[in-house]
Amino acid sequence: MPVRILDVREATVPIASTIRNATIDFSQMTISVVAVITDAVRNGQRVVGYGYHSNGRYSQSGPIRDRFIPRILAADPDDLLDDDHDNLCPARVWATMMANEKPGGHGERSVAVGTLDMAIWDAIAKIAEMPLYALLAKKRNQEASGRVFLYAAGGYYYPGQDMRALCDEMRRHLDEGFTAVKIKIGGASLAEDRKRVEAVLEELGPHARLAVDANGSLDLRMAVAYGEMLREYDLLFFEEPGDPLDFALQSVLAGVYPHAMATGENLFSLQDARNLVRYAALRRDRDFLQFDASLSYGLTEYLRILAMTEAQGWAPSRMLPHGGHVMAMNMVAGLGLAGTEFYPGLFEPWGNLPDHCRIEDGYLTLPEAPGMGFEANSALFEAIKQATA
Amino acid sequence: MPVRILDVREATVPIASTIRNATIDFSQMTISVVAVITDAVRNGQRVVGYGYHSNGRYSQSGPIRDRFIPRILAADPDDLLDDDHDNLCPARVWATMMANEKPGGHGERSVAVGTLDMAIWDAIAKIAEMPLYALLAKKRNQEASGRVFLYAAGGYYYPGQDMRALCDEMRRHLDEGFTAVKIKIGGASLAEDRKRVEAVLEELGPHARLAVDANGSLDLRMAVAYGEMLREYDLLFFEEPGDPLDFALQSVLAGVYPHAMATGENLFSLQDARNLVRYAALRRDRDFLQFDASLSYGLTEYLRILAMTEAQGWAPSRMLPHGGHVMAMNMVAGLGLAGTEFYPGLFEPWGNLPDHCRIEDGYLTLPEAPGMGFEANSALFEAIKQATA
Numbered sequence: 001m002p003v004r005i006l007d008v009r010e011a012t013v014p015i016a017s018t019i020r021n022a023t024i025d026f027s028q029m030t031i032s033v034v035a036v037i038t039d040a041v042r043n044g045q046r047v048v049g050y051g052y053h054s055n056g057r058y059s060q061s062g063p064i065r066d067r068f069i070p071r072i073l074a075a076d077p078d079d080l081l082d083d084d085h086d087n088l089c090p091a092r093v094w095a096t097m098m099a100n101e102k103p104g105g106h107g108e109r110s111v112a113v114g115t116l117d118m119a120i121w122d123a124i125a126k127i128a129e130m131p132l133y134a135l136l137a138k139k140r141n142q143e144a145s146g147r148v149f150l151y152a153a154g155g156y157y158y159p160g161q162d163m164r165a166l167c168d169e170m171r172r173h174l175d176e177g178f179t180a181v182k183i184k185i186g187g188a189s190l191a192e193d194r195k196r197v198e199a200v201l202e203e204l205g206p207h208a209r210l211a212v213d214a215n216g217s218l219d220l221r222m223a224v225a226y227g228e229m230l231r232e233y234d235l236l237f238f239e240e241p242g243d244p245l246d247f248a249l250q251s252v253l254a255g256v257y258p259h260a261m262a263t264g265e266n267l268f269s270l271q272d273a274r275n276l277v278r279y280a281a282l283r284r285d286r287d288f289l290q291f292d293a294s295l296s297y298g299l300t301e302y303l304r305i306l307a308m309t310e311a312q313g314w315a316p317s318r319m320l321p322h323g324g325h326v327m328a329m330n331m332v333a334g335l336g337l338a339g340t341e342f343y344p345g346l347f348e349p350w351g352n353l354p355d356h357c358r359i360e361d362g363y364l365t366l367p368e369a370p371g372m373g374f375e376a377n378s379a380l381f382e383a384i385k386q387a388t389a
Numbered sequence: 390m391p392v393r394i395l396d397v398r399e400a401t402v403p404i405a406s407t408i409r410n411a412t413i414d415f416s417q418m419t420i421s422v423v424a425v426i427t428d429a430v431r432n433g434q435r436v437v438g439y440g441y442h443s444n445g446r447y448s449q450s451g452p453i454r455d456r457f458i459p460r461i462l463a464a465d466p467d468d469l470l471d472d473d474h475d476n477l478c479p480a481r482v483w484a485t486m487m488a489n490e491k492p493g494g495h496g497e498r499s500v501a502v503g504t505l506d507m508a509i510w511d512a513i514a515k516i517a518e519m520p521l522y523a524l525l526a527k528k529r530n531q532e533a534s535g536r537v538f539l540y541a542a543g544g545y546y547y548p549g550q551d552m553r554a555l556c557d558e559m560r561r562h563l564d565e566g567f568t569a570v571k572i573k574i575g576g577a578s579l580a581e582d583r584k585r586v587e588a589v590l591e592e593l594g595p596h597a598r599l600a601v602d603a604n605g606s607l608d609l610r611m612a613v614a615y616g617e618m619l620r621e622y623d624l625l626f627f628e629e630p631g632d633p634l635d636f637a638l639q640s641v642l643a644g645v646y647p648h649a650m651a652t653g654e655n656l657f658s659l660q661d662a663r664n665l666v667r668y669a670a671l672r673r674d675r676d677f678l679q680f681d682a683s684l685s686y687g688l689t690e691y692l693r694i695l696a697m698t699e700a701q702g703w704a705p706s707r708m709l710p711h712g713g714h715v716m717a718m719n720m721v722a723g724l725g726l727a728g729t730e731f732y733p734g735l736f737e738p739w740g741n742l743p744d745h746c747r748i749e750d751g752y753l754t755l756p757e758a759p760g761m762g763f764e765a766n767s768a769l770f771e772a773i774k775q776a777t778a
Binding site: 023024025028030056057058059060061062063065066067100101102103104105106107108109110111215216243244245246247248266267268269271272274275278279295 | 412413414417418419445446447448449450451452455456489490491492493494495496497498499500604605632633634635636637655656657658660661663664667668684
């Protein structure tokens with residue numbers, strides 16, 4: 001029976017926190033949460049697809065309500081269906097949302113469409129009665145176990161924080177089962193950041209890895225200085241040294257910093273991702289690409305980005321999406337990506353682990369709940385339901 | 390006396406039209422209009438700065454109201470002033486708006502900030518009791534006559550339009566005093582577009598020039614085919630052949646199409662503009678850069694872009710901003726840019742000429758009204774006042 005979208009709802013929720021990185025503080029941060037209500041029924045329940053977006057960009061209530069929901073609801077419902085007419089077609093819903101949008105200008109709009117697209121995929125997988133990761137793997141003729149590598153992202157600058165508190169935080173991550181952690185750099189002096197790196201490396205010992213993230217804060221001179229400082233250490237990766245669009249800075253660093261770098265979380269389209277691959281001198285054998293589907297026109301666009309990077313010789317195992325939520329985890333498990341970040345104790349409940357799930361030796365195994373599995377994450381699902389009621 | 394911003398208002402207005410270009414139709418188009426109300430009084434009137442943004446992107450009501458107005462109103466008023474404390478400082482207001490915004494993702498947000506920034510500049514010039522173009526020229530130690538080269542942008546695809554109607558439209562532009570016109574291409578077959586170009590060139594005769602605009606619609610193969618077709622004609626420029634971020638396509642075309650090209654209206658930041666200059670093989674001796682301040686974080690960011698392009702050897706006379714409104718005209722006159730477009734009869738009153746002004750031999754002379762001169766344009770000013778009342 002043809003599926004119909006009956007309604008789409010949006011709500012803005014605070015995701016405030018006292019943390020800060022090198023470029024912003026999170027005290028006023030908000031996100032959009034959406035619900036796509038369909039007429040499909042599975043297991044006696046109406047299928048509702050849910051989505052939200054990663055932290056760091058703000059709620060997209062305006063464009064979602066003014067442009068993207070109206071276009072979906074105004075479309076001929078048959079134009080949103082796949083060829084068999086028994087499920088929604090993500091590419092057709094996507095094209096409907098993007099009608100009358102000019103090329104270029106990939107920010108905010110990309111978050112609005114990305115958030116809705118994640119909800120469309122949640123609905124599609126629920127209608128197919130499969131976990132999203134299993135559906136994604138099936139489309140690539142692969143099996144998926146639901147196993148996901150997660151590293152603990154933290155090490156923010158807190159007001160008044162000392163080195164002991166930073167090391168204690170890292171110790172807690174190890175105790176929770178992580179084998180890799182990430183800390184912020186670029187928000188203090190180079191000398192202070194070196195101390196942070198050395199203190200954390202000593203705390204971690206030989207069995208865990210450290211990554212560092214400058215959040216795009218360094219100019220060329222400082223990026224080179226940090227590259228020269230950091231290359232003395234055995235880091236998992238050095239993330240986003242300079243402005244995300246400064247491909248020349250990134251390519252200069254490839255000659256300074258010989259170990260793995262990671263970037264891409266602030267590039268929000270296929271076109272921007274392609275320019276990174278074309279111009280930034282990133283190295284297919286070691287660097288990581290961190291495009292975030294929820295901020296970048298959704299999983300539908302992410303699959304196009306993945307096709308582009310694979311055509312350019314990048315293995316899916318070089319993709320390390322930004323996000324820190326179960327949507328990115330589904331993508332990692334379903335598409336065979338390297339892993340994703342996780343923010344223990346931050347951005348709750350939006351970054352929570354599914355109920356009864358534990359990190360073991362750096363890995364999590366997703367439950368077999370249909371869709372994204374939001375329903376298998378009680379605090380998160382309660383917040384989603386409340387916001388979109 | 391220190392100037393204070395008392396309030397900032399935003400309104401969304403339709404700018405709908407039946408026209409379409411190669412990528413979008415304009416039937417649902419909206420824009421944001423803003424008013425920055427100050428406590429300054431000049432000539433017995435409270436100074437209010439106004440701004441809006443170019444057509445083609447939608448109203449930014451959401452981010453303007455949720456993030457940018459609150460940040461301006463929450464700031465310490467002294468932090469928004471210039472060193473002499475007798476006027477607003479555009480860069481300080483800009484930095485206040487952009488606090489807690491991550492790098493990258495330059496779309497929508499760039500329109501929101503751009504719109505507010507144009508209003509800030511209108512207020513600043515009014516407080517200085519100068520036309521904005523004169524203020525801009527003074528900052529560069531130059532004189533400005535208010536003279537602006539304008540070309541008539543039109544030649545859209547209308548439902549059911551025939552070649553005669555297209556030529557009649559071009560004839561009207563010549564009769565109004567224009568010496569250059571622009572038509573759309575890429576929304577019909579190459580053969581049909583060739584006929585359009587040839588018919589218009591014949592209508593124009595030897596004393597006027599034709600430009601063509603593909604609105605970013607062509608893929609690499611079609612862009613090359615159009616370049617090979619168009620190089621047979623003596624065109625003023627060939628605008629935006631492919632996706633605005635596809636610098637590789639643009640650089641390939643430099644080897645195919647020897648005459649002037651123009652692009653940049655869909656790149657919305659200093660970083661994106663710099664990448665165009667770095668990677669697209671544009672030619673400083675003939676090509677045009679079309680960055681649009683109102684869509685790209687405002688005149689404040691445009692001055693940074695201009696400093697970057699000048700440092701890269703681009704004369705201001707290669708800058709041809711997108712827009713079709715009096716804000717772009719002020720920039721052209723004040724900064725010595727090549728000119729700007731004008732849409733006769735379209736997007737009224739937002740693209741209207743100032744009262745009693747006529748195009749003579751392709752040029753307009755702006756009146757000496759303070760600020761952007763919105764008040765010297767009755768239909769436009771009435772619409773602005775109504776929207777922001």
